Amino acid sequence: MANPRHVPVLLDRVVALLAPALDHDGAVLVDCTLGLGGHSEAVLERLGRARVVGVDRDPAALELAGARLAAYGDRFTGVQAVYDELPDVLAELGLDRVDAVLFDLGVSSMQLDVRERGFAYAEDAPLDMRMGSTGLTAAEVLNTYSHAELTRVLRDYGEEKFAKKIAGAVVREREKEPFTSSARLVELLYAEIPAPARRTGGHPAKRTFQALRMEVNDELAVLRRALPAALDAVGVGGRVVVEAYHSLEDRLVKQAFTAVTRSEVPPDLPFVPAGSEPPFKTVTRGAEKANAEEIAQNPRAASVRLRAVERVHLPSTGAAS
Numbered sequence: 577m578a579n580p581r582h583v584p585v586l587l588d589r590v591v592a593l594l595a596p597a598l599d600h601d602g603a604v605l606v607d608c609t610l611g612l613g614g615h616s617e618a619v620l621e622r623l624g625r626a627r628v629v630g631v632d633r634d635p636a637a638l639e640l641a642g643a644r645l646a647a648y649g650d651r652f653t654g655v656q657a658v659y660d661e662l663p664d665v666l667a668e669l670g671l672d673r674v675d676a677v678l679f680d681l682g683v684s685s686m687q688l689d690v691r692e693r694g695f696a697y698a699e700d701a702p703l704d705m706r707m708g709s710t711g712l713t714a715a716e717v718l719n720t721y722s723h724a725e726l727t728r729v730l731r732d733y734g735e736e737k738f739a740k741k742i743a744g745a746v747v748r749e750r751e752k753e754p755f756t757s758s759a760r761l762v763e764l765l766y767a768e769i770p771a772p773a774r775r776t777g778g779h780p781a782k783r784t785f786q787a788l789r790m791e792v793n794d795e796l797a798v799l800r801r802a803l804p805a806a807l808d809a810v811g812v813g814g815r816v817v818v819e820a821y822h823s824l825e826d827r828l829v830k831q832a833f834t835a836v837t838r839s840e841v842p843p844d845l846p847f848v849p850a851g852s853e854p855p856f857k858t859v860t861r862g863a864e865k866a867n868a869e870e871i872a873q874n875p876r877a878a879s880v881r882l883r884a885v886e887r888v889h890l891p892s893t894g895a896a897s
Contacts, residue, residue, distance in 0.1 A: 584614035585877045586866055591618050593884045597676040597815040598626035604674040608659035613641030620648045627651040633658045633708040660801035673811035682821040700759035705792045714788040718755040723747050734787030742768050796824055803832040810887050817884040826881040833885050859884040
């Protein structure tokens with residue numbers, strides 16, 4: 577296996593957003609997308625009163641991150657799980673509430689950089705793309721989905737305007753020979769996407785590979801379940817911080833955060849009655865982006881959208897907010 581690189585996006589800003597929630601003894605951060613542990617390491621190093629629960633569905637990531645963070649002893653706990661299983665993870669650890677939850681969505685540096693995982697289109701590799709070890713592979717999606725299903729995946733998850741044309745070519749070509757490797761798919765994409773379109777918007781395979789990865793790992797459905805669980809998990813003063821790299825992901829985050837920070841009091845009411853305040857307040861102004869300097873050093877930062885909210889009170893009934 578190649579030695580993966582790891583460059584955390586907006587690292588300093590993420591730690592700064594987490595810091596107020598973690599500045600007390602016994603503070604707990606759940607890093608729902610541990611990856612190689614870059615964000616977790618920075619928290620453990622800079623915020624000495626906090627401990628971290630690192631969650632990842634990928635056993636290889638947990639092994640590498642665990643070795644990286646071993647020096648912090650029992651301040652770090654690694655858990656293999658999909659992040660929508662957050663309530664179960666906390667229950668097993670005996671945690672009723674935590675102080676912060678972090679999501680750094682999308683594909684990790686490790687998965688992109690390790691050829692055998694099949695996430696990258698720059699070199700030939702098996703079409704796997706699973707973040708864990710179960711479920712359909714990208715090859716199985718390409719070889720078994722109908723023309724309509726492939727079109728939907730490419731259009732909705734990849735925002736690929738040539739989705740129908742590409743899906744038709746995949747269905748036609750798989751009749752000759754099933755898809756097994758990325759090089760053949762990339763070759764098909766070069767053939768199907770018109771030359772003018774190939775000259776803008778980055779690599780012509782980028783959108784298709786993104787779409788396949790999101791379908792294989794059911795990423796939007798998992799996120800849709802995970803966000804309410806994360807908001808539910810934090811106590812007063814607790815923060816939920818999310819880095820999204822895809823417009824559909826960011827839309828889900830924005831909707832979830834708007835729902836818990838919006839007041840239900842009529843706007844013409846001169847005051848907010850006690851108990852009617854929204855349970856969370858917004859910490860970031862809209863979605864924050866990486867600056868040009870960081871993007872130049874780490875191109876993966878170009879599409880990041882960072883949002884954060886903080887809990888200001890618990891629901892009076894004890895129900896989920």
